[in-house]
Amino acid sequence: MKTPSSSRPAAGATEPAIPPVPEGEAESSLLFATHSPRPPTVPDGSAFLEDLHLGHIIDAVLAGRAQYDLRGSFLAPLGDEDAVAYRHEVFRDLEEPGLRRGVESFAASMRSVRSALEQAGKLHYRRQRQAWSLDAAVLYTDAVLALARTLEAGPRSRALTGFSARLADYAGSAGFAALREEGRSVREGLGRVRYLLQIKGPTVTVRAYAGEEDYNARVRDTFARFEQPEDAEHVEQRSSSVDMDHVEAQVLDMVAGLFPDEFANLDAFTATYERFIAPLLAQFDRDAQFYLAWLEHTEALARDGLPFCYPDVGRESKEVHVQDAFDLALAHGARGADPPRAIVLNPIDLDDGERIMVVAGPNQGGKTTYARAFGQLHFLGALGLTVPARRAQLFLPDAVYTHFERGESHTDTVGKLHEELLDVRATLAAATGDSVIVLNEIFTSTSLEDAVYLGSRVIERIDALGALCVCVTFVEELADASEATVSISTRADPDDPTARTFEFVRRRPDGLAHAVALARRHRLDYETLRGRLTR
Structure with missing residues (x-):
C-alpha cells in the first residue's frame, strides 16, 4: 500500500487551506482576548493601502502563506491599547528560542497533516485513503503532545497562557486519548501484517x-x-503519483x-475519526502564523541592520516621538538591489500642541518616503506589530486617510484641480479628531496664490478636527497656516548643496521649493537641462 513516509506534499504541490473554525467555538485566540470585539476589516485595495505601499508590505509578509488566509488580519487595525498590548505579549513570548521552535515545529507538522488529508481525498482506492488518514491522525496527536510539552515551560502572555491551559485540558481528555491510542493500535496492527x-x-x-x-x-x-546511476539518460522515469x-x-x-481484524479496525477508526482536528488547534495554527510571518519578514531586515521596536501606542496623548524611522516597503525593495541601496533613518517628532508636519524640500529628496513612513508606523502600530523604528511613541488612530498626487494627468488643470478638491473634501468629511491624514503634493496643478489659499484652508480644517497630519508640499507658506504646524525640511549637505541627503530636520523652508517645482513642471530643472546639453 502506498502510504506517506512523512506525510509531506510532493514538490510543487499546493498545500491545502486550514479548515474553517466553527463560529463561537474558540473563546479567545492568539489575536484577540476573550470576548474582545473584532475590529472591522479595511477593504483590500483601499487608496491609503496603495499610497502608503501597505499592500506591498502585506504581500511580502504573507508570501508562501496563502493557505492560512491571513490577509484580513493584516487589514484590521485594533481600536484600543490593551488589544495592542495583548499582541505585543505574544511577540515577546516568541522571542524565547525554545518556544518559537516548538510553535514552528507544530506548524510544520500541521501542514503535513493537512497535506496528507488532502492527498487522501484525491486517492481512488478506499483502503489507501484510509491509510493516509490514519497516518495523518497519528502525526496530529504527536504534534499536539509536543506542543503541550513546549508550553509547559510557562509562557507569560495572556494569549499563550490561556491557550496552554485549554490545550492541557484537551490533551488530557478521554476523547484525545482514544484518538491517540486507537490510531497507534491500528497502525501497529497493520505494521505486523x-x-x-x-x-x-x-x-x-x-x-x-x-x-x-x-x-x-x-x-x-x-x-x-x-x-544505473540516477542521472543516466536511459533510466526509466517512474510516475510520481502516489x-x-x-x-x-x-x-x-x-x-x-x-487479515480481516486488522482492516476492520482501520475501517472503524477512519469512520469514527473522519474529522479529528480540534477547532482549538486549527485556530491556534492559523493565528500563530500572524506572528511568525511578521517575525520572519522583519528579522530578515533586522539582519541588514534595520531597527524594529515595540511602539508605545495610546490615545491619551497625540505627541509622536520616533527615532530612526524608515519606509518598510522601500527597505524590502532595497534588499538584494545592485548596487546596494542604503536606507536612511529619520526622526519624527510632534510635541504637545503640535499635530501637523509640513514637509518641504527638493524633488526626489525623500519627502514622500518620509510621509509614507509616518502613515505606515501608525497603521502597523495599530495592528499590534513591531514597527520600523528604534523607538516609537505613537497615537492609536481610528483610521488612516491619504491624498496622493496620481502622477501626470491628461485632463486640463481645472478638471484636475476640481477632482483633487472633491477628493480632499471627502477625506476631511470622513476624518475625525482621532484620525491620521497623509497629504502628498496637494494643489500642484494650480497657481502658487491659489495653492496657498486652498492649502491653508485644508490645514485649518485639519487643525479644527484635531487630527494628526503630515503634509508634503511645495507651498512653504503652509508651515505658518496654523499654530499646530511644524516645519520639516531636508538637511542640506554643506559640501554639496545640490546633493540629496534624504535626512529630515526641523527647520524653516529655504524658499526654493515652489521655484524648483515650477522648473520641474516646465522641464527646466537642473537634471533635465543637463540631460539636454549632454546629448
Missing part, C-alpha cells in the same frame, strides 16, 4: 506468510551490478481478506 506474494505468469497469488525465505535481499544482491494502480489494489483487497 506479513503476506506472501507469488507471481507465476499472469497469475498472482496472495497468502499468509508462514516463515518462508525472503528472496528480496538475494534478488537485490544479484542485480546490484546492473544498477495513487495505487488496479493490480496493487486487488492485491491489497486479497491481503485484507487474509
Whole structure:
C-alpha cells in the first residue's frame, strides 16, 4: 500500500487551506482576548493601502502563506491599547528560542497533516485513503503532545497562557486519548501484517506468510551490478503519483481478506475519526502564523541592520516621538538591489500642541518616503506589530486617510484641480479628531496664490478636527497656516548643496521649493537641462 513516509506534499504541490473554525467555538485566540470585539476589516485595495505601499508590505509578509488566509488580519487595525498590548505579549513570548521552535515545529507538522488529508481525498482506492488518514491522525496527536510539552515551560502572555491551559485540558481528555491510542493500535496492527506474494505468469497469488525465505535481499544482491546511476539518460522515469494502480489494489483487497481484524479496525477508526482536528488547534495554527510571518519578514531586515521596536501606542496623548524611522516597503525593495541601496533613518517628532508636519524640500529628496513612513508606523502600530523604528511613541488612530498626487494627468488643470478638491473634501468629511491624514503634493496643478489659499484652508480644517497630519508640499507658506504646524525640511549637505541627503530636520523652508517645482513642471530643472546639453 502506498502510504506517506512523512506525510509531506510532493514538490510543487499546493498545500491545502486550514479548515474553517466553527463560529463561537474558540473563546479567545492568539489575536484577540476573550470576548474582545473584532475590529472591522479595511477593504483590500483601499487608496491609503496603495499610497502608503501597505499592500506591498502585506504581500511580502504573507508570501508562501496563502493557505492560512491571513490577509484580513493584516487589514484590521485594533481600536484600543490593551488589544495592542495583548499582541505585543505574544511577540515577546516568541522571542524565547525554545518556544518559537516548538510553535514552528507544530506548524510544520500541521501542514503535513493537512497535506496528507488532502492527498487522501484525491486517492481512488478506499483502503489507501484510509491509510493516509490514519497516518495523518497519528502525526496530529504527536504534534499536539509536543506542543503541550513546549508550553509547559510557562509562557507569560495572556494569549499563550490561556491557550496552554485549554490545550492541557484537551490533551488530557478521554476523547484525545482514544484518538491517540486507537490510531497507534491500528497502525501497529497493520505494521505486523506479513503476506506472501507469488507471481507465476499472469497469475498472482496472495497468502499468509508462514516463515518462508525472503528472496528480496538475494534478488537485490544479484542485480546490484546492473544498477544505473540516477542521472543516466536511459533510466526509466517512474510516475510520481502516489495513487495505487488496479493490480496493487486487488492485491491489497486479497491481503485484507487474509487479515480481516486488522482492516476492520482501520475501517472503524477512519469512520469514527473522519474529522479529528480540534477547532482549538486549527485556530491556534492559523493565528500563530500572524506572528511568525511578521517575525520572519522583519528579522530578515533586522539582519541588514534595520531597527524594529515595540511602539508605545495610546490615545491619551497625540505627541509622536520616533527615532530612526524608515519606509518598510522601500527597505524590502532595497534588499538584494545592485548596487546596494542604503536606507536612511529619520526622526519624527510632534510635541504637545503640535499635530501637523509640513514637509518641504527638493524633488526626489525623500519627502514622500518620509510621509509614507509616518502613515505606515501608525497603521502597523495599530495592528499590534513591531514597527520600523528604534523607538516609537505613537497615537492609536481610528483610521488612516491619504491624498496622493496620481502622477501626470491628461485632463486640463481645472478638471484636475476640481477632482483633487472633491477628493480632499471627502477625506476631511470622513476624518475625525482621532484620525491620521497623509497629504502628498496637494494643489500642484494650480497657481502658487491659489495653492496657498486652498492649502491653508485644508490645514485649518485639519487643525479644527484635531487630527494628526503630515503634509508634503511645495507651498512653504503652509508651515505658518496654523499654530499646530511644524516645519520639516531636508538637511542640506554643506559640501554639496545640490546633493540629496534624504535626512529630515526641523527647520524653516529655504524658499526654493515652489521655484524648483515650477522648473520641474516646465522641464527646466537642473537634471533635465543637463540631460539636454549632454546629448
